[in-house]
Amino acid sequence: MNFFFEVLIGGLLSGVMYALVAIGFVLIYKASGVFNFAQGAMVFFAALTCVGIIDKFGAPLWVAIPITIVVMIVLGLAIERVVLRPLVNQPEITLFMATIGLAFFIEGLAQLIWGAQVHKLELPIEDVPSEYLMNKFNILVSQFDIMAAAVCGVLVTTLALLFSRTKVGRALRAVADDHQAALAVGIPLQRIWAVLWAVAGLVALVAGLLWGARNGVQFALTFVALKALPVLILGGFTSMPGAIVGGLIIGASEKLAEVYIGPLVGGGIEGWFPYVLALLFLLVRPEGLFGEKIIRRI
Numbered sequence: 001m002n003f004f005f006e007v008l009i010g011g012l013l014s015g016v017m018y019a020l021v022a023i024g025f026v027l028i029y030k031a032s033g034v035f036n037f038a039q040g041a042m043v044f045f046a047a048l049t050c051v052g053i054i055d056k057f058g059a060p061l062w063v064a065i066p067i068t069i070v071v072m073i074v075l076g077l078a079i080e081r082v083v084l085r086p087l088v089n090q091p092e093i094t095l096f097m098a099t100i101g102l103a104f105f106i107e108g109l110a111q112l113i114w115g116a117q118v119h120k121l122e123l124p125i126e127d128v129p130s131e132y133l134m135n136k137f138n139i140l141v142s143q144f145d146i147m148a149a150a151v152c153g154v155l156v157t158t159l160a161l162l163f164s165r166t167k168v169g170r171a172l173r174a175v176a177d178d179h180q181a182a183l184a185v186g187i188p189l190q191r192i193w194a195v196l197w198a199v200a201g202l203v204a205l206v207a208g209l210l211w212g213a214r215n216g217v218q219f220a221l222t223f224v225a226l227k228a229l230p231v232l233i234l235g236g237f238t239s240m241p242g243a244i245v246g247g248l249i250i251g252a253s254e255k256l257a258e259v260y261i262g263p264l265v266g267g268g269i270e271g272w273f274p275y276v277l278a279l280l281f282l283l284v285r286p287e288g289l290f291g292e293k294i295i296r297r298i
Contacts, residue, residue, distance in 0.1 A: 006139050007255050013145035015231075015251020016152045017210055022228040022235070022243040023156065024203040030238045031175050031196050033092060034084065037099040040225025041106035042201060046072050047208030047217045051121045052114035061123070065209075072201035075106075080197040085190060107222060119217040123209065148210045155206055156244060159199070163240075168195060230278035236288030245289060250274045 021043065028036040049071055053064040083102055087095055127144040134140060163169040174182045175192045183189055208217075211224050231250050235242025258270040281288075 011252035011255030013149045015247040016149040019244045019247025020152045020207045022231040034095045038103035040222040041103040042204035043208040044221040045110040046205040047212035048110045051119040051217045072205045073198045076197035076201035080194045121212040123213045230274035233278040236290040239290035242290030
């Protein structure tokens with residue numbers, strides 16, 4: 001039973017980091033209707049920029065992170081100004097294709113500036129079993145996973161308070177509900193979108209640092225965004241709580257499936273099991289657990 005809880009807790013903690021990547025998608029999609037395919041590239045760009053500043057200039061981590069924060073805010077603002085704003089009235093497929101092109105551009109820019117080699121990123125969090133849980137409950141859970149989940153929880157809570165308790169947050173919700181109505185009452189739509197893209201850049205930075213420290217800063221970080229797709233399908237593309245719940249479900253289910261179902265089919269199902277789960281879920285509730293249900297009349 002202890003082993004089951006080890007796998008379950010480890011999966012839930014990984015799911016929190018999946019949810020963090022998914023939140024980057026939700027922020028942009030909810031307010032502008034754009035599925036930001038470039039979110040994974042932004043995660044890669046943020047992590048590579050931070051580790052590049054450390055390796056190339058010898059800057060300590062506590063200096064590199066604030067510099068990278070500024071870079072990601074500027075990147076988010078530039079994306080909104082150069083890409084989104086000129087295409088604001090175009091069909092959704094046009095905007096989607098623009099973010100695909102943007103993803104390739106950001107990936108190439110990152111490697112052009114900092115190089116394509118794999119970098120090691122060391123955070124002041126050791127990836128060792130938590131002594132407290134090991135001694136108290138005889139459960140082996142990574143200390144890094146616990147701290148990463150705590151960081152993600154603080155960020156998600158901060159974003160939730162931003163959206164629910166501040167004037168900017170109310171404006172963001174108004175824009176998400178109806179663009180034209182928001183414009184009619186004097187809400188600066190383009191400024192709100194700029195804020196959202198800047199926040200998405202910050203979310204990408206946190207996700208990039210955590211995943212980069214876990215797996216190394218390399219091009220494969222861009223594929224973390226693909227793991228966020230099942231999370232979005234389960235939770236709903238417009239719901240931040242849905243992204244969190246979906247992340248927990250995907251994280252736990254993939255670990256449990258790999259351990260208990262994997263040996264029956266030869267292993268290696270952790271990579272594709274979330275997509276099968278998402279596909280089955282689409283057949284039952286296409287809008288997601290927290291998504292808005294669309295009623296079509298024939």
